[in-house]
Amino acid sequence: MPAESPTSRTTFEESLSAALARGEWPTQMAGLGPLARSAIEAVAREHPDATVHHIAEAYDAFGRESA
Secondary structure (H helix, E strand, C coil): CCCCCHHHHHHHHHHHHHHHHHCCCCCHHHCCCHHHHHHHHHHHHHCCCCCHHHHHHHHHHHHHHHC
């Protein structure tokens, strides 16, 4: 996988924030990898009760795909 770019980090954080705040799933056009997308979808499914574990999983998935 390519190294993380500022744009991909911003996209990830905006998608995660929307999942946390409004339960929104990331769009297909977000450019997220499958692990990060799946983890953010889990956060959105748990809205408004997502836990720190869900959030950490999303960051871990993004990190694995960005490394």
